Amino acid sequence: MKNCSLVGSRASGVRASHILSRSVITAMAIGGLVAGSVGCGGGNSSEARVRVFHASPDAPAVDVLIDGGRVLENVPYTAASDFLPVEAKKSRVQVNVAGTDTTAIDATLELADNTDYLIVAADKVANITPLVLTADRSHPEAGFAKVRVLHSAASAPSVDVYVTAPGNGISSAAPVLSNVPFKAISDYLTVPAGTYDVAVTVAGTKTVAIQAPGLIVVDGLVATVAALDAVGGGAPFSLALLDER
Secondary structure, X not given: OOOOOOOOOOOOOXXXXXXXXXXXXXXXXXXXXXXXXXXOOOOOOOEEEEEEXXXXXXXXXXXXXXXOEEEEEEEOOOOEOOOEEEEOOEEEEEEEEOOOOOEEEEEXXXXXXXXXXXXXXXXXXXXXXXXXXXXXXXXXXXXXXXXXXXXXXXXXXXXXXXXXXXXXXXXXXXXXXXXXXXXXXXXXXXXXXXXXXXXXXEOOOOOEEEEEXXXXXXXXXXXXEEEXXXXXXXXXXXXXXXXXX
């Protein structure tokens, strides 16, 4: 297993999904869930790349269809796909209850050439909605990492995010992200490779909702870190790292 971690600004102004909570890292790979290659037409077709992340805590496992064809099957909560090549055009993307024709999300998206997309199935199932985000997978400068933060914990209020040196605590620290609302995503933050303590608190307080000490930010990492509910919704909350390299 790779040593993975976080760190990542705009929120105020997984192949593998790694669950990060109190230094525990669990990898959930769903590369094998790809039911077949996504048709991209002839060799001259323009191409986009789409990754799907299941972040709806009380939703069952899902299948993902693009233009009527199943491209992912039985995707569980907190899992993320690889970046799948698709034709760059207006496409219909559906998220169905696994093994059924029951559709939870049905969206038509304009997919641009040579663009990477992260599509998040967000919120509890009664209000499930797609968040369509672009990803910047370009390499950071040597010795650095690029990380952004997504608030996808449906039961959590707005949050502050603290990143400190190991053991320093947050009592006298300022947050690197403030008042991040549900479904918001920060810009990528470029940080030196190293080891950090990360804490997520209720916005405007030092009340810690997620604590992840001793996280290793590796040289060259490009990632989205997502705050998540527990299975079924609510606490305990956790962080998932989506490696975008």
